[in-house]
Amino acid sequence: MSGRLASEYSTWKKLQQTYDVQHARLILKDLFAQDPNRFSKFSEEYVDPTDKNTTFLLDYSKHLITQPILDTLLSLAREAELETYRDKMFAGEHINTSEDRAVLHVALRNFDDFKIQEACGSWKGYTGKTINTIVNIGIGGSDLGPVMVTEGLKPYAKRDLTAHFVSNIDGTHIAETLRLCDPERTLFIIASKTFTTQETITNAESARDWFLAAAKDKAHVAKHFVALSTNTKAVTAFGIDKANMFAFWDWVGGRYSLWSAIGLSIAIYIGYDNFEQLLKGAHGMDKHFKETPLEKNLPVLMAVIGVWYNDFYGSQTHALLPYDQYLHKFADYFQQGDMESNGKFVTKGGQRVNYQTGPIIWGAAGTNGQHSFYQLVHQGTKLIPADFIAPATSHNPIANSKHHRILLSNYFAQPEALAFGKTEEEVRKELGNGASEALVKSKVFEGNRPSSSILFPLMTPRTLGALIALYEHKIFTQGVIWGINSFDQMGVELGKVLAKNILSQLNQPSDVTGHDSSTTGLIHYYQKHRKE
Numbered sequence: 034m035s036g037r038l039a040s041e042y043s044t045w046k047k048l049q050q051t052y053d054v055q056h057a058r059l060i061l062k063d064l065f066a067q068d069p070n071r072f073s074k075f076s077e078e079y080v081d082p083t084d085k086n087t088t089f090l091l092d093y094s095k096h097l098i099t100q101p102i103l104d105t106l107l108s109l110a111r112e113a114e115l116e117t118y119r120d121k122m123f124a125g126e127h128i129n130t131s132e133d134r135a136v137l138h139v140a141l142r143n144f145d146d147f148k149i150q151e152a153c154g155s156w157k158g159y160t161g162k163t164i165n166t167i168v169n170i171g172i173g174g175s176d177l178g179p180v181m182v183t184e185g186l187k188p189y190a191k192r193d194l195t196a197h198f199v200s201n202i203d204g205t206h207i208a209e210t211l212r213l214c215d216p217e218r219t220l221f222i223i224a225s226k227t228f229t230t231q232e233t234i235t236n237a238e239s240a241r242d243w244f245l246a247a248a249k250d251k252a253h254v255a256k257h258f259v260a261l262s263t264n265t266k267a268v269t270a271f272g273i274d275k276a277n278m279f280a281f282w283d284w285v286g287g288r289y290s291l292w293s294a295i296g297l298s299i300a301i302y303i304g305y306d307n308f309e310q311l312l313k314g315a316h317g318m319d320k321h322f323k324e325t326p327l328e329k330n331l332p333v334l335m336a337v338i339g340v341w342y343n344d345f346y347g348s349q350t351h352a353l354l355p356y357d358q359y360l361h362k363f364a365d366y367f368q369q370g371d372m373e374s375n376g377k378f379v380t381k382g383g384q385r386v387n388y389q390t391g392p393i394i395w396g397a398a399g400t401n402g403q404h405s406f407y408q409l410v411h412q413g414t415k416l417i418p419a420d421f422i423a424p425a426t427s428h429n430p431i432a433n434s435k436h437h438r439i440l441l442s443n444y445f446a447q448p449e450a451l452a453f454g455k456t457e458e459e460v461r462k463e464l465g466n467g468a469s470e471a472l473v474k475s476k477v478f479e480g481n482r483p484s485s486s487i488l489f490p491l492m493t494p495r496t497l498g499a500l501i502a503l504y505e506h507k508i509f510t511q512g513v514i515w516g517i518n519s520f521d522q523m524g525v526e527l528g529k530v531l532a533k534n535i536l537s538q539l540n541q542p543s544d545v546t547g548h549d550s551s552t553t554g555l556i557h558y559y560q561k562h563r564k565e
């Protein structure tokens with residue numbers, strides 16, 4: 034985060050040479066054959082420094098690395114002054130330089146300083162009925178975290194409460210959600226750091242109209258609308274009482290905000306005690322990141338291995354593959370977490386980078402992905418590093434855990450198949466003599482496709498907190514190495530500005546001015562065919 038070009042570091046140059054000379058020889062099958070201790074060397078059990086019961090295993094042995102390569106990757110992190118920038122973040126220095134802000138989501142997990150009260154339960158609606166539904170209206174960081182965590186921790190949910198999340202400006206999203214709600218028993222949580230986001234404010238206004246159509250009296254809004262924001266003025270202008278505003282601060286980035294008041298829907302849904310456990314789990318990982326030597330520092334290891342593929346192997350993407358249905362939003366969440374943080378082509382010093390920065394993050398819950406895109410992961414022409422994530426124990430051990438054993442057999446098998454593949458010789462043997470050459474070739478798995486495996490005992494609030502913080506710090510580390518500011522999001526602005534201009538031109542064809550012929554043609558076609 035010094036803002037220097039990573040390609041200028043001596044260790045970067047060394048890594049490039051190492052790649053050029055060695056990559057053809059980095060074959061997982063051989064690396065495992067040469068060293069029977071490879072697994073124990075390249076795996077680490079995380080034990081939460083504040084709670085020995087929160088653990089998981091990170092196996093990074095199925096990566097195209099040797100000890101000297103890993104050592105050089107860690108030297109790269111040192112040359113980029115990772116430790117200094119990490120300490121600056123924890124000390125509250127303004128490492129978000131473009132916005133001149135501190136980056137202190139880690140302070141929210143130091144929850145002695147932070148309390149939010151449980152808002153539901155005793156909370157009654159305007160007719161005196163208890164609240165049984167919450168609707169979080171927010172987008173981006175004010176939506177994805179609450180959605181991912183409430184899904185992830187559903188087994189801890191209070192069963193008498195339903196949570197909905199509305200984000201898209203598409204009227205279908207709010208309309209379909211409101212169909213499921215009773216105005217007398219619904220609490221709307223308007224989540225927006227800035228309270229100016231067009232989608233959120235428009236959805237909130239439509240929710241308020243829907244509510245008032247039933248409740249009639251504006252005074253009842255106070256019982257059914259709360260706000261999570263940094264912008265008191267805009268919240269009160271909307272008509273939400275200041276007393277119903279849960280504040281937070283500009284040093285909490287949107288995509289790092291589930292730990293703040295933005296987590297209210299999570300706290301209501303799983304209860305405050307469980308929310309606190311989530312924070313504690315993240316705090317444990319913060320401590321690990323802050324205090325563990327880089328050689329054993331799990332987010333750092335994941336980050337530097339990611340840099341190896343991204344910048345030297347030319348991998349374009351990174352897949353997140355949780356073998357846990359509860360984590361089906363995990364990849365969506367880190368799509369924003371990673372891509373909005375590290376999708377930048379300019380360093381903090383303002384230079385255009387001459388290397389790749391953030392990878393494209395994608396994924397789906399296993400085993401669904403296997404029946405969809407794994408064909409390409411196994412036999413396509415692209416190298417796709419992947420993280421396989423699973424719990425040893427399921428919250429739903431139905432059929433004597435038969436489902437879970439099958440799920441986990443797939444979780445173990447896929448990384449094995451990716452790494453070791455199937456040779457032509459093996460295929461030939463299997464098919465016997467008469468098989469065509471084309472058929473033989475089509476059944477070969479080249480292997481040597483790398484992955485990490487993360488295995489934890491059971492999905493608990495504390496474990497999920499640790500896992501989220503693990504990835505946050507991985508993203509931070511990579512941002513430091515690439516010299517970019519991981520904490521602004523200038524790239525989302527241009528489209529917003531253009532949309533605002535176009536919105537004012539949608540009435541009639543003669544209003545459409547100042548665009549290229551493609552954009553003009555598209556808007557004209559829309560104007561011809563709309564029925565409103």
Ligand SMILES: O=P(O)(O)OC[C@H]1O[C@@H](O)[C@@H](O)[C@@H](O)[C@@H]1O
Binds near residue numbers: 225
């Ligand atoms: O929480 P608010 O202010 O509504 O922002 C919601 C989202 O807006 C987007 O444009 C991004 O910048 C995200 O980082 C942010 O989380």
